[in-house]
Amino acid sequence: MSAVPGEEALYALFRSLVDEATASPQSAEALRAEAVDANATLVQDLVQFRNIGVPLDHHWSTQRNGAAFGGDYLSRTAMGKANIFVNTPTETTYLYKDQDATGEPLTGEHGHTLTFPAGSLPPVKGFWSVTLYNEHHFFHRDELQRYSLGTKNKGLRYGDDGSLTLYAGARPPADKELPNWLPAPPGPFSLYLRAYWPEPAALDGTRRPPAVRRTSD
Template identity: 60%
Template sequence: MSTVGQKITTAYASSIGRTAYLWGWPLVNMHNRLSIMEQVPEPGLIGGIVPAGPPNHIGMLHDYIRPEERVVACPNQDVVYGFGSLDAERGPAVVQVPDFGDRFWVYQIVNQRTDSFVELGKMYGTVPGHYLLAHDDWDGEIPEGISGVFRYDTRIAIVIPRVFMDDTAADREDIASIINQITVYPLSDFDGSMKTVDWSKVPVFENGEQGAGQGETQWVDPNTFFDVLPAVLKEIPALPGEEGLYAWFQTVLEASSKDPQIAAALREAAVEADATVQELFEFRNFGISVPGNWTTQRSGAQFGTDYLMRTAVGKSNIFVNTPNETTYFYQDLDEDGRRLDGSHHYEVRFETGELPPVRGFWSLTVYNKHHFFHPNELDRYSLGTKNQGLVFAEDGSLTLYIGGAKPGSADQLPNWLPAPDEEFSLFLRAYWPEDSVLEGSWTPPVAQRR
């Protein structure tokens, strides 16, 4: 039964408005990111740092992401990234997969709900070729030479290739020819050939307001959230069981379009709900608790109706992989529950045989209180598989040292991660994790304050 036209109170509108904000925050985030990609004239680098392209294209880096990046929180300096958006209204797109050899790689491609709808990566045994990314409603002819088709049901999607690279000059040279074959372009440009782009020689675009400040670009403004939500509801079909939720939202939106008091109540509700979203930015405030005050989550990029986790991850570290591709462990606290603070020294000790069990790679990263890298003279932000100079103890254990103005001793330097002289967080990634990680029988060691 339709509820459009029903008389409602401002109190009712406020109640529904808070729910809508917490539910729709990641979806509006994605909508607004497309508006930025639409301003990019061709594949290149925003601000000389962030890979981007117009809709149905991507940009690629040719080295690690730089610490000045502010478009996506919790970046990773173990992989070479690409980034771009899909717009179903512009038709299908083709994504190229080169021959990566034995190198770890994975393409994350998520719909507007930030849920993955592809399986492209080393863990899937994907063969080199061209793959089609098309909306469910597209019924065009699939040309010869397409190796596979992946469908999505929302207007917008995001494409993020990740390719592992050792932190060596030799691997930077070796990876270049592979990276140059990673690209996305409209189906109309497909001719069956493996196209190449020299990603070290692409245009640089002004970043405008993107990346200004210490925190992530503000992709969602509570003051304009309900101006954008009507378009978002049209872009994203209701999941099974969400029909009633959509009807609720449509009722208050329709009322707000006619009643300034209802519109004002919704804006106020969004501002109030945004305080809750800000709380979800802190890793210790969401997820599944595991030993040592770490938290994790097991629904990344497959959130479905897990709205709490979808919004928490969207705010704190959006664009995570599915757990079988990458398992994430988050840490704000030391072993005694005290907030991590770079004015102190910490140790994370992996006992013999207890390194993160992965078939891909692992890393431990330090993020500042804004979930970005802490610039330092070593230009070092993470340690793990990519680092060939890590020093192991005679018994095979590995201790990583974090924080303090300098290492506790000179012999700790190869295993030392600089941290800001204030609150910071640790972030452990396990790419292509073994079952012991997925099942929870392996968890990271504690962060011990020294």
């Protein structure tokens, strides 16, 4: 594999490490140990959305260089570990959350709400969605087979004032609110708001997502 322009020295460094590991079993073992340690002490933390990207109000975070990381190797690693794949910012705006409005971890042991005031849904030319993931960033299996809510859900219930409240937790809300419920595991979970083909207000930070508030113990 040829080096990306500007990364020749970095490629040369990694090649020298491979050569050393090939020539010396002791060096190979030391490099393996360091890789395991780095994964446990650095990379694993990047699965937590609060540790990556740009912090926003109410303990949300985002990133603005998806698929165009350049020399931002930490963000590249974080996206690869936590998200697997991301589009460029002009294609999709991503907003991440694993803490409530007070900074407490999101957990299915409690109920939570996310309320978009009237006229304040994510500004998109395409569509938007809020997806719920377990602590490993996989879908939580549930009887409804419901993993996200958003534009494509035509049965969402809006308030009399035009607001939209989504619910997240292991226990369902009142029957009338079930169409707006994202089932959560009993333990930690994360919310992931995607805005596809975002309007300028989503790209420049003018429109930010509302707080996620704990509603029950």
